[in-house]
Amino acid sequence: MNSELQLIDSITPDNKKEVVGRMFTSAARRYDLLNTVLSMGLHHYWKRYAVNLLPVKEGESAIDLCAGTADISVLLAGKVRSSGRVVALDLNEEMLLLGDKKVRDMKLDSIISCTLANAEEIPYPDNSFDYATVAFGIRNVTDIPKCLREMHRVIKPGGHVLCLEFSKPTTAVMRALYDIYSFYLMPSIGTWLSGDTTNVYRYLPESIRRFPAQEEFKAMMEEAGLKDAHYTNLTGGIVAVHQGEK
Numbered sequence: 001m002n003s004e005l006q007l008i009d010s011i012t013p014d015n016k017k018e019v020v021g022r023m024f025t026s027a028a029r030r031y032d033l034l035n036t037v038l039s040m041g042l043h044h045y046w047k048r049y050a051v052n053l054l055p056v057k058e059g060e061s062a063i064d065l066c067a068g069t070a071d072i073s074v075l076l077a078g079k080v081r082s083s084g085r086v087v088a089l090d091l092n093e094e095m096l097l098l099g100d101k102k103v104r105d106m107k108l109d110s111i112i113s114c115t116l117a118n119a120e121e122i123p124y125p126d127n128s129f130d131y132a133t134v135a136f137g138i139r140n141v142t143d144i145p146k147c148l149r150e151m152h153r154v155i156k157p158g159g160h161v162l163c164l165e166f167s168k169p170t171t172a173v174m175r176a177l178y179d180i181y182s183f184y185l186m187p188s189i190g191t192w193l194s195g196d197t198t199n200v201y202r203y204l205p206e207s208i209r210r211f212p213a214q215e216e217f218k219a220m221m222e223e224a225g226l227k228d229a230h231y232t233n234l235t236g237g238i239v240a241v242h243q244g245e246k
C-alpha cells in the first residue's frame with residue numbers, strides 16, 4: 001500500500017462522520033478562498049459546467065447534498081428562478097452557516113433553504129425533487145451506496161442525479177503531475193493559508209485516491225437503481241461529472 005495513504009487508514013466507518021466533521025469545521029472560515037486558490041479557480045468552471053449539463057427549467061425543484069458554502073445551490077437557483085425551490089443540505093453547521101450567509105447576501109433565500117442533515121438519511125419523502133446533486137461531497141460520506149440510494153429515493157420518476165467529484169486522471173502524465181501537486185504542494189499551501197491543524201489538506205488527496213474511479217462509480221450509481229448512468233471527464237479526468245435518472 002502507498003505509504004502516503006496513512007492518515008485515511010485511521011478513519012473508520014465508526015469515526016468518519018466525526019473526523020470529517022472536525023476537518024470541515026476547521027476549514028470552513030477560509031473554505032471558499034482555499035477552494036479557489038488550490039483549484040486555481042477551476043472549481044467555478046467545474047461547478048458551472050456540471051449544473052449546465054442538467055435540463056433544469058423554471059419552477060423545478062432540486063436538493064443539493066453536502067452543499068457546504070452553497071455554490072451549486074446558487075447555480076441551481078439561477079435556473080429554477082423564483083417559482084422553483086432548492087434545498088441546500090449539509091451535516092456541518094459551520095459550513096452551512098456560511099452557505100446560508102451567501103444565500104442571504106445574494107437575496108436568494110426565498111428560493112434556497114438550508115437544511116442541517118446527513119446525506120445518508122435525507123429528511124424528505126420519496127419523489128420530492130426533480131434533481132439531486134452532490135459536488136465534492138459524496139467522497140466524504142461514510143456509506144456511499146446508501147447516499148446514492150437516498151438520492152434515487154428523493155427524486156421524482158424521470159428526475160436526475162448529478163455527482164461532481166474528483167476522479168482518476170486519464171493519462172499517465174496527467175496522473176504524475178496531479179500526484180505531485182496534490183500530495184506535496186496542496187497540503188503545504190492549504191495548511192499554510194488556512195492555519196488548519198486537522199490535516200484536512202492531507203486528507204483531501206488521500207480521500208481522492210481512495211474514491212472509486214469513473215467506471216466503478218458509474219456501476220455504483222446503477223446499483224442504486226439509477227438508469228442511463230454516464231459520466232463526463234473534465235480537466236483530463238481530474239474531475240468527473242456522473243449523471244443518472246430515475
Ligand SMILES: C[S@@+](CC[C@H](N)C(=O)[O-])C[C@H]1O[C@@H](n2cnc3c(N)ncnc32)[C@H](O)[C@@H]1O
Pocket residue numbers: 020021024065066067068069070071072089090091092095117118119120134135136137140141142
Ligand atoms: C468539500 S465540501 C463541498 C462543498 C460544496 N458542495 C462545494 O462543492 O463547494 C464537502 C461538504 O460535505 C459535507 N458533508 C460531509 N459528509 C456529509 C454527510 N454525511 N452529509 C451531509 N454533508 C456532508 C461537509 O460538511 C462539507 O461541507
